[in-house]
Amino acid sequence: MSTPSKRTQWREDLQHLRKEHGFSKKVLLNCCLVRRIITWASPNPKDSVEDELELSAVRHRPEGLEQLEAQTRFSRKELQILYRGFKNECPSGVVNEDTFKDIYAQFFPQGDASTYAHFLFNAFDTDHNGSVSFEDFVMGLSILLRGTVQEKLNWAFNLYDINKDGYITKEEMLDIMKAIYDMMGKCTYPVLKEETPRQHVEIFFQKMDKNKDGVVTIDEFIDCCQNDENIMRSMHLFENVI
Amino acid sequence: MAAGVAAWLPFARAAAIGWMPVASAPMPVPPKDKRRAKDGLIVLNVSGTKFQTWRNTLERYPDTLLGSTERDFFYHEESNEYFFDRDPDIFRHILNFYRTGKLHYPRHECISAYDEELAFFGIIPEIIGDCCYEEYKDRRRENQERIQDDEEIDQSNDMVQQDMTFRESMWRAFENPHTSTMALVFYYVTGFFIAVSVLANVVETVPCGTAPNRVKEVSCGERYALAFFCLDTACVMIFTVEYLLRLLAAPSRYKFVKSVMSIIDVVAIMPYYIGLVMTDNEDVSGAFVTLRVFRVFRIFKFSRHSAGLRILGYTLKSCASELGFLLFSLTMAIIIFATVMFYAEKGSSGSKFTSIPAAFWYTIVTMTTLGYGDMVPKTIIGKIFGSICSLSGVLVIALPVPVIVSNFSRIYHQSQRAEKRRAQKKTRLARIRAVKSGGANAYLQYKRNGLLIDADEEAGQALVCKTNPTFDIQHHHLLHCLEKTTNHEFVDEKTYEESCMEVSMVKQTSRSSSISSSPHGLTCCSRRKRKSFNVPNSNMSVGLQGSVQELSTIQIRERPISNSRSSLNAKFEETVPLNCDQPYITAAVISMPTPPVTTPEGDESASSTDYSQANIVRVSAL
Numbered sequence: 001m002s003t004p005s006k007r008t009q010w011r012e013d014l015q016h017l018r019k020e021h022g023f024s025k026k027v028l029l030n031c032c033l034v035r036r037i038i039t040w041a042s043p044n045p046k047d048s049v050e051d052e053l054e055l056s057a058v059r060h061r062p063e064g065l066e067q068l069e070a071q072t073r074f075s076r077k078e079l080q081i082l083y084r085g086f087k088n089e090c091p092s093g094v095v096n097e098d099t100f101k102d103i104y105a106q107f108f109p110q111g112d113a114s115t116y117a118h119f120l121f122n123a124f125d126t127d128h129n130g131s132v133s134f135e136d137f138v139m140g141l142s143i144l145l146r147g148t149v150q151e152k153l154n155w156a157f158n159l160y161d162i163n164k165d166g167y168i169t170k171e172e173m174l175d176i177m178k179a180i181y182d183m184m185g186k187c188t189y190p191v192l193k194e195e196t197p198r199q200h201v202e203i204f205f206q207k208m209d210k211n212k213d214g215v216v217t218i219d220e221f222i223d224c225c226q227n228d229e230n231i232m233r234s235m236h237l238f239e240n241v242i
Numbered sequence: 243m244a245a246g247v248a249a250w251l252p253f254a255r256a257a258a259i260g261w262m263p264v265a266s267a268p269m270p271v272p273p274k275d276k277r278r279a280k281d282g283l284i285v286l287n288v289s290g291t292k293f294q295t296w297r298n299t300l301e302r303y304p305d306t307l308l309g310s311t312e313r314d315f316f317y318h319e320e321s322n323e324y325f326f327d328r329d330p331d332i333f334r335h336i337l338n339f340y341r342t343g344k345l346h347y348p349r350h351e352c353i354s355a356y357d358e359e360l361a362f363f364g365i366i367p368e369i370i371g372d373c374c375y376e377e378y379k380d381r382r383r384e385n386q387e388r389i390q391d392d393e394e395i396d397q398s399n400d401m402v403q404q405d406m407t408f409r410e411s412m413w414r415a416f417e418n419p420h421t422s423t424m425a426l427v428f429y430y431v432t433g434f435f436i437a438v439s440v441l442a443n444v445v446e447t448v449p450c451g452t453a454p455n456r457v458k459e460v461s462c463g464e465r466y467a468l469a470f471f472c473l474d475t476a477c478v479m480i481f482t483v484e485y486l487l488r489l490l491a492a493p494s495r496y497k498f499v500k501s502v503m504s505i506i507d508v509v510a511i512m513p514y515y516i517g518l519v520m521t522d523n524e525d526v527s528g529a530f531v532t533l534r535v536f537r538v539f540r541i542f543k544f545s546r547h548s549a550g551l552r553i554l555g556y557t558l559k560s561c562a563s564e565l566g567f568l569l570f571s572l573t574m575a576i577i578i579f580a581t582v583m584f585y586a587e588k589g590s591s592g593s594k595f596t597s598i599p600a601a602f603w604y605t606i607v608t609m610t611t612l613g614y615g616d617m618v619p620k621t622i623i624g625k626i627f628g629s630i631c632s633l634s635g636v637l638v639i640a641l642p643v644p645v646i647v648s649n650f651s652r653i654y655h656q657s658q659r660a661e662k663r664r665a666q667k668k669t670r671l672a673r674i675r676a677v678k679s680g681g682a683n684a685y686l687q688y689k690r691n692g693l694l695i696d697a698d699e700e701a702g703q704a705l706v707c708k709t710n711p712t713f714d715i716q717h718h719h720l721l722h723c724l725e726k727t728t729n730h731e732f733v734d735e736k737t738y739e740e741s742c743m744e745v746s747m748v749k750q751t752s753r754s755s756s757i758s759s760s761p762h763g764l765t766c767c768s769r770r771k772r773k774s775f776n777v778p779n780s781n782m783s784v785g786l787q788g789s790v791q792e793l794s795t796i797q798i799r800e801r802p803i804s805n806s807r808s809s810l811n812a813k814f815e816e817t818v819p820l821n822c823d824q825p826y827i828t829a830a831v832i833s834m835p836t837p838p839v840t841t842p843e844g845d846e847s848a849s850s851t852d853y854s855q856a857n858i859v860r861v862s863a864l
Contacts, residue, residue: 082252107250137253177264203266204263238259
């Protein structure tokens with residue numbers, strides 16, 4: 001409705017009109033009544049305009065190709081291909097978590113990939129501003145596809161460490177494990193049981209937690225992984241994905 | 243998966259590194275990526291319009307033409323591009339599908355052209371996006387209906403008489419009166435009697451002046467009772483006969499008995515028979531009088547004669563839900579307003595609103611804006627509510643009516659379209675037939691011209707060059723090969739009909755009226771040789787090939803000079819553009835059993851092909 005300033009303004013107008021033209025009070029009141037009805041009936045246009053501005057402001061242009069080339073290990077052509085795919089799916093230039101979850105969910109139709117996508121999103125969103133821009137995306141991919149084993153393991157540790165405190169606790173690992181098993185869906189062979197993720201976490205901790213203090217630190221993690229042949233081999237699996 | 247999302251697959255695979263440390267088993271070997279880093283631009287030249295896109299864009303959908311190696315077939319080395327001789331306007335949409343992952347259907351395009359393009363490029367239409375899918379399905383359905391209608395008409399027209407049993411032909415006569423004159427006569431006679439019967443029922447009740455020994459006025463039915471009875475009997479006889487015939491002819495008697503029209507028929511004639519059975523019983527004569535009401539159902543028999551009536555019935559059936567809603571909302575409103583009016587008028591003296599059901603009558607009359615005036619509210623509050631009632635009545639009735647009207651309009655236009663198509667079909671068929679016969683005649687003329695070549699080289703060649711471009715020559719060669727293969731020849735209709743009549747006279751059908759059985763090559767000189775054989779052999783072969791041959795030789799001799807080559811040539815001067823398939827169709831005449839013609843016969847070269855007289859006596863069984 002009208003702000004106090006508007007009301008005083010009207011009052012002044014009213015008095016002015018009364019004095020000048022000798023209108024009766026009743027007429028003027030009726031006039032004001034009509035205006036009030038009109039302002040009440042018509043919605044305030046200010047809010048919708050602001051909303052629109054907000055939406056259009058979310059548009060991100062990435063840094064130049066040269067800078068990205070310097071910062072990542074992708075070639076110019078590869079960056080071009082990556083950006084084209086990125087921009088196609090997210091014309092505004094940034095991915096928010098819902099879109100991220102949608103995209104990732106399309107690759108796992110049988111299960112529920114939203115939880116794992118949430119963790120992934122946090123792993124990619126390095127500056128924690130709620131959206132993944134192309135730079136974040138490309139940096140992450142650079143590590144995953146072209147990084148050293150050390151960097152990859154670092155990234156994986158970062159993924160598992162949900163609260164980013166440098167330690168992986170059993171609860172965190174359980175969350176991650178459940179998220180991964182969720183992606184499998186219901187129809188699996190053998191049938192997924194309730195305690196499967198928990199058992200898996202136990203196995204993981206048995207392997208990784210050297211000093212048995214209930215948490216896994218980054219050094220324990222990297223040491224252990226480097227000693228495991230399977231893990232080492234699998235790190236090189238997706239090298240030529242781009 | 244949308245195309246854009248496919249671009250995120252590398253990301254999804256990279257993110258799988260997150261599973262590695264917790265994996266309980268070794269990972270499988272990744273698939274080999276054969277082609278990599280070759281993301282060049284591809285130029286697609288579609289009938290001159292150049293489209294360019296990334297190679298990867300096309301390869302998003304590897305099971306389509308553009309995404310697979312199938313496109314290599316269209317690669318044009320000189321210009322280093324892929325050339326497609328298709329419609330560029332529709333191609334635009336197909337390429338957009340690769341780019342955005344959504345296939346759209348342009349409304350202004352013909353549905354079959356669009357379908358063809360989709361089929362060519364290997365894209366299934368089911369992936370059309372939601373925005374365009376409904377429109378696409380509607381248009382497709384319409385097209386299917388059109389094709390179905392045409393096929394039905396074709397079938398009904400082309401069904402050969404002798405294939406059907408008497409029962410089937412009778413049923414067909416009943417269903418489509420236009421097929422034979424008998425059916426048409428029957429149709430009009432029944433229509434006439436329906437009209438007469440209904441009229442008689444109506445006139446029966448008109449007061450006809452006083453009878454000589456009565457004071458009161460009597461109706462015509464009582465005055466001329468005998469006449470009306472005779473008329474009624476005649477009509478019922480006709481209807482009974484018609485019903486029994488239909489029942490006899492129906493392919494599925496049970497289905498026929500269940501159908502609406504047959505029920506109407508039964509209801510129309512039952513009262514008469516029931517009346518016959520119980521005329522003199524006083525107790526049931528009251529019921530008998532009521533039964534006569536059912537005679538009015540005879541008017542529904544007219545729906546067989548009128549398409550409009552059928553459409554109306556069909557519309558009402560298809561709008562059943564809207565009508566139901568209308569009825570329901572009206573009932574609600576009636577009850578509400580009747581209750582209100584009853585209580586509003588309860589106080590006033592001498593009010594006609596004695597009970598709520600009594601008020602129903604007032605509400606209905608008011609809501610439908612009839613306003614008889616036999617019940618009117620007298621209190622003020624009654625009048626207020628009465629006016630609200632009439633205002634709301636208009637609204638409630640006006641709402642579902644447009645839906646019903648639009649349904650009726652749609653169905654009516656559909657039937658109009660069907661009628662128009664049927665009418666146009668005749669001219670269309672005539673046009674097609676003309677083209678077909680033109681094509682066949684072109685070939686026949688070519689054969690004659692081919693002979694012309696040996697007879698008169700220069701003139702023949704001149705004629706050939708004028709009327710036979712390369713395509714035609716090759717096509718004719720093809721037809722000739724077919725003739726050789728089947729040992730039959732193409733003929734024109736007249737000759738076929740004549741030979742048909744003659745064949746029907748012949749007892750023996752074993753010998754085929756076969757053809758240029760001489761396995762001669764297609765060279766002109768061989769024709770010449772054959773031609774020279776023709777005349778003498780026509781006499782010889784009589785004995786060899788039986789009576790059919792005999793007749794054909796007789797036929798040759800009897801053929802008048804007017805049927806000479808020149809006149810026929812003059813007739814076939816117009817060279818209608820050939821359509822490859824048509825000569826086959828027209829020339830597919832009687833399928834007579836053709837025993838394989840052995841070479842000894844062949845040498846004597848059947849007399850039939852007496853081209854010189856332009857009488858191709860032989861029929862070809864394709």
